[in-house]
Amino acid sequence: xxxxxxxxxxxxxxxxxxxxxxxxxxxxxxxxxxxxxxxxxxxxxxxxxxxxxxxxxxxxxxxxxxxxxxxxxxxxxxxxxxxxxxxxxxxxxxxxxxxxxxxxxxxxxxxxxxxxxxxxxxxxxxxxxxxxxxxxxxxxxxxxxxxxxxxxxxxxxxxxxxxxxxxxxxxxxxxxxxxxxxxxxxxxxxxxxxxxxxxxxxxxxxxxxxxxx
Numbered sequence: 511x512x513x514x515x516x517x518x519x520x521x522x523x524x525x526x527x528x529x530x531x532x533x534x535x536x537x538x539x540x541x542x543x544x545x546x547x548x549x550x551x552x553x554x555x556x557x558x559x560x561x562x563x564x565x566x567x568x569x570x571x572x573x574x575x576x577x578x579x580x581x582x583x584x585x586x587x588x589x590x591x592x593x594x595x596x597x598x599x600x601x602x603x604x605x606x607x608x609x610x611x612x613x614x615x616x617x618x619x620x621x622x623x624x625x626x627x628x629x630x631x632x633x634x635x636x637x638x639x640x641x642x643x644x645x646x647x648x649x650x651x652x653x654x655x656x657x658x659x660x661x662x663x664x665x666x667x668x669x670x671x672x673x674x675x676x677x678x679x680x681x682x683x684x685x686x687x688x689x690x691x692x693x694x695x696x697x698x699x700x701x702x703x704x705x706x707x708x709x710x711x712x713x714x715x716x717x718x719x720x721x722x723x
Contacts, residue, residue, distance in 0.1 A: 511670055515581045517544065517618065517660040518670075519595055520574040521559050524633075526652030527566040530601035530609040535564045537602040538611060540654070544577040545615075547592045561602045566652070583618065584662035593618040597654055599633060610636065612651035616658055624666030626659040626673060 511518050521540045530536040539561035557575040562568035583589045598613040612633025621627055633651035661667050 511576055511659075511661055511667065514664060514667055515579050515584065515662050516576050517579050517595065517621070517658065518574055518576045519597070519616070520657040521570050521597070522628075522655040522657060523567070523569040524599060524652055524654045525567045526650055527568070527599060527633075528611050528651055529566060530603070530611065531564075533564065535566060536609075536611060537561050537563050538565070538568045538599050539602065540570070540573075541598045541600065542575050543596050544579070545594050545596045547594075579618070579660065579662070581662070584660075587619070590619045591617070595658065597631070597656065599652075599654065612654075614654055616656065618660055621658060621660040624659065624661050624663070624669065626657060626670075628655070628657045630655050 519542055521542065524538065524540070527536055527538055540559045541556050542558075543556040559570050559573040562570070577595075579593065580589070583593050595616040595618070596613060597616070599611040600608040601611055603609055612635065614631040614633055616631065630653045632653050635651065659670060661670050
């Protein structure tokens with residue numbers, strides 16, 4: 511996010527997806543778009559994550575998308591209720607149209623106080639489309655985990671920047687701790703090798719000397 515009146519959605523992971531291939535797995539990716547339930551609004555183009563091969567529980571890294579939201583939506587409840595984020599899961603198909611696996615809608619009116627929301631959302635079929643059979647209708651389409659935040663004034667923007675800074679600092683702390691563990695492991699390995707070499711010199715060399723006498 512670089513300014514007010516923007517919403518950011520980060521696609522984190524999904525679980526329990528339907529299979530699309532004969533091997534019982536899928537190659538899923540997620541498409542995200544901002545929708546308004548009137549014909550007068552034209553949202554930005556649909557954004558897509560990369561696809562993850564052969565899984566029903568994909569995880570994505572650093573897949574965040576930002577959309578501009580009309581300023582009026584933040585102050586007029588009647589306007590706010592028309593906006594939602596649509597997230598559709600599809601599976602890559604090499605020789606045919608990509609297969610639809612499920613979708614969810616995140617209503618902007620449910621994003622409270624410009625705070626970050628991390629939640630699981632159930633995946634549904636296409637609205638208004640009848641399922642082919644009752645068996646398919648009864649099957650769960652899985653769930654999608656998203657991190658979403660809608661910023662519409664400067665207070666929210668400052669809170670967003672602070673949250674991003676805290677997250678970066680936490681990443682750096684974890685990296686530092688990981689490097690310390692690696693260094694300790696290397697030091698212990700080097701010490702063990704030195705002790706083994708010293709033991710060999712103390713035991714092995716006199717024995718060899720006795721052979722050549």
